Amino acid sequence: MATSQREKFIFKNTLLCLLKALERKRTTVELRNETSVSGTIDAVDFQMNISMTNVVFKAPNNKSERFTDFFVQGFMIRFVHIPDFINIKKAIEGVVYCNDRSRLDTKFQRNKMNVNAKKMERRRKFQEKEDQKLSSLEEN
């Protein structure tokens, strides 16, 4: 699923770029129904829908529940806490000024990470085999 032109436009022209930069960070999202969701933001889309992992869901009666995955509808969001370690200007510039797909398209970004991980794995195994060959040659 490629990011459509409309999605790219929305990310580059509204404050959604800041939420996009919060992907893979831990924050708290407060919803319109007086509940709060604290977890790692997995993905943000152009409608502000947020999918999160490792979530603690707090109800108005202060009861907490843990979930591994959680999806929040964009229109249900009231607040998103911005963590202290985020440099807002750099985060927004990173999304607005990037010309490649990687930062706007979550699936593409995830694929890229997986491909890189596989490459590193292959390289490491190759290196191990080479080292084994060298050490066996030295013995002989």
Next chain:
Amino acid sequence: MADDQEQQVPAQTVEEPLDLILLSLDERIYVKMKNDRELRGRLHAFDQHLNIVIGDVEETVTTVEIDEETYEEIYKSTKRNIPMLFVRGDGVILVSPPMRTGT
């Protein structure tokens, strides 16, 4: 090159309503929200939907309780401080410079 959109120097003339908010960038503001909520803090960023990034914010939630016996209305407010907050625009009613109480 052009500055980042949030860092623009405010234009001399106010052409549209959002320009009024542009004048308050990096100043302390008062935001009235739905469900009897108010925010006071420093305006860092906003956009055309009125999504707002506000720092050093104090949120006030006002509730009205009605006494069973005397039927008088008791106004209670709860306050909370948050270092940096992103507010979704559809909950915002108005944005203004902070009100001076007692004037």
